[in-house]
Amino acid sequence: MIQQNLYPDEENSDAQLTKKITLLYLVNKFDIPLASTHITQFALEQGLMNYYQVLTYLQEMVDVGYLDKSSNHGSNHFTITGDGAAALESFIKLVNNDVKNKVTKFAGENRRNVKKDFENIANHFYDRTTKEYIVKCGVYEEDMTLMELNLSVVSKEQAVAICTNWKANVAGLYGEILGLLLKN
Secondary structure, three states: OOOOOOOOOOOOOHHHHHHHHHHHHHHHHOOOEEHHHHHHHHHHHHOOOOHHHHHHHHHHHHHHHOOOEEEEEEEEEEEHHHHHHHHHHHHHHOOOOOHHHHHHHHHHHHHHHHHHHHHOOOOEEOOOOOOEEEEEEEEOOEEEEEEEEEEEEHHHHHHHHHHHHHHHHHHHHHHOOOHHHHHO
């Protein structure tokens, strides 16, 4: 007797691994943190997985240290860690070329918008090359950059504190920094 699968959304571990590696591949394609909304958009548009799976897999990869998660204005952003890059390198063969091409196309078409969304005041991410946190603070007006400050710090706590202070005091800090730089 053939047993019917009562849970059609359940997948075997190979399918789950492939989907997780696909998400790592997507996050890795962007040189800045990728919002969960962009990740979900890609996965749903391509029919690769459902919303619940995306969120579950992202959190599982944060829990094991393959992704770093930061929050900004109520949105979660993800960057790949050194361990995540190593896992991606080990299992990249699981992602078929068609999906790789779709990821590359999505990254090319959306990089500018993703970057613009990311650079809206203050954010931080883990740089797996330097093994430090990069803090990016900026003052922007439409498509023009008025000031941008990039800092390298050693801990996530420092990065969060700088982002919090920048957001709370951006006008004063902008004026003070500009004043100091223009001072004779």
